[in-house]
Amino acid sequence: MLTTLSQWKEFQESSIYKDIIADLEERDMIVMNKLRTGNDTDWTDDNMRGRLAELDYFKTLIPAIIADLEITELASKKEKSFIDKIKDTLKGGS
Numbered sequence: 689m690l691t692t693l694s695q696w697k698e699f700q701e702s703s704i705y706k707d708i709i710a711d712l713e714e715r716d717m718i719v720m721n722k723l724r725t726g727n728d729t730d731w732t733d734d735n736m737r738g739r740l741a742e743l744d745y746f747k748t749l750i751p752a753i754i755a756d757l758e759i760t761e762l763a764s765k766k767e768k769s770f771i772d773k774i775k776d777t778l779k780g781g782s
Contacts, residue, residue, distance in 0.1 A: 693757040700750050709747060716743045 690696050699705055722728050723736045731739075 693754065693761060696750065696754050696757060700754065705750065712743050712747050716740065719743070
């Protein structure tokens with residue numbers, strides 16, 4: 689199970705991840721071509737647009753997880769603002 693920022697970044701650089709993205713992009717092109725052509729007997733345009741949204745979601749999932757972990761890490765390291773330090777001093781905190 690991937691739990692740390694470094695593990696997620698490592699996974700994003702792996703050949704497995706790159707193969708998954710390549711497969712998703714290939715599927716994306718197939719659906720886009722069918723949508724451009726129109727009048728598909730098996731899929732409606734709405735179904736194809738839904739499929740494109742799903743593919744886009746999966747292609748952006750790992751970068752979104754990494755960004756969220758980076759934001760969380762930065763927020764935990766961020767120093768208190770000047771106002772927060774004054775409030776703490778007034779409350780008797782550190």
